[in-house]
Amino acid sequence: MSEFLYVYRGGNRAGLSPEQMQQVMQKWVTWMQGLAEKGHLKDRGHPLEAGGKLVNGRSKNVTDGPYAEKDLVGGYSLIEARDLAQATELSKGCPILERDGSVEVRPIMQM
């Protein structure tokens, strides 16, 4: 088994009613549960606050977030899968995709 990082980006939630927000949340809970039950969820990871700082280059120039909504990293999880192909396949169930978001699947370098 290898490890992979899922990086969640974007996922439009503008104009959602409370009921719709709950539905989105429940889809995630179900999806994560499914991964956990099959032994693929190494670490649920965390959501990230929207704001933050960007420290850049030799000058250590500090700028504020936020970034364009579609590029904004909203959270991450740690996944266990056979190979990149399987990890990619598993990510297709992620509810963020239904709301125009993306999942970046990155193999963690083995030592």
Add this chain to the structure above:
Amino acid sequence: MGSAPRNPIWHEPAGNDPARCESLEHLFRRESGRMIAALTRVFGVHNLALAEDVVQDALCRALEVWKHRGMPENPSAWLMTTAKNRAIDVLRRERRARAFAPELERLLESEWTFTPTIEEALGPHAIRDDELRMMFSCVNPRLGEESQVALILHILCGFSVKEIANAFLTSAAAIEKRIARGKQVLSGSKRLFELHENADFQARLSAIQRALYLLFNEGYHGSCAEQLIRVELCREAMRLAAVLTAHPLAAIPATRALLALMCLHAARLSTRVNESGSLSLLGDQDRSQWNTELIAQGQQLLELAATGEELSEYHVEAAIAWCHVTAPSARDTDWYQIVSLYDTLLAIRPSPVIALNRAIAVAQHEGPARGLAALRGIDDRGRLATYPFYPIALGELELQCGRRAAAREHFAVALPLARNPVEQEFIEQRIRACDNQAEPRSGG
């Protein structure tokens, strides 16, 4: 629906603490209304928009955190704590710049009383009252009934403008306007409606009963084709009616009768549309699928409501609904009793729709010819001109009299009045019945 596991549309058995038996279903919607009401009391009604922002923020945080970490043990408390922390930030940041609730203003100024005041104001007991006070505030007499209902759905039930527009088959722009106007009127008053020692209490309570009745009816008889949306409207009306009956000041007999009538109607809700998605009238509904739990609750509430002097329209309507749900079949229904209850109801609240239902009961009791006469004798039947069920009733009774051509004409009149595909399909099916062979059916 059909034979799927029973999912009672109302989760709060009478008399128990509602907070304990609520499910997680519709949690965000329910808590949204509660939190807005509670925060509005702290911020003042003029800061309603700020309260809405704070609640939106708390719901967004819940969405983000729970989707990664799973739902907490007590999600309601988690949400309230999150909203409270955010409210504390806002109050600290803006207490110099903005006026908050006048009755709390001094308490919020001093650091000694700041935190305890907020803890108290956003504690579970206060919230129950705040939800009720918000309900009373929404039925401001300066607003029309439609605006009151829209405002209740938006603020207390967390329905978005689009969701309300869908449910009422109205444009989002029209609903937006109603809600904006409602909020403007609300914000004009500095504080939420005071429940105790208020001369307007009875009048406002009647207005809430009426608004919840309209909300329930929109779900039950309304024009929206989607069964799911209709069930939700009924459920919300029942939830808020249950909040009323749980409060000693608001739990008057008419309130209990209102909730009784909702339970007794809701018991039949899942059978109003059959497996193929078409409309199923009372006589054709599968009575074994009626929800016995709701019938029992309705009956118990109706018994509790049978005190005091006042016989409200809700008492009478609940009694009619009770006659229906306890009858073994449409044929073995006490139609005489139902006709006389409709007479009583018409005396309390004259309405052509009630007269229409009475005429259908007359037809069941005395035959289709007498029913037709009653239909044609409805005083203000002009007001039924766009209501498809008037020509449908005429058509059904003509068909029962064996006059297929006349029946067909009535159904043809009804067809363009259909408000959604379900009604349209139903009327087309009746027209086909006229063309093929008469298959008499009972009304409902």
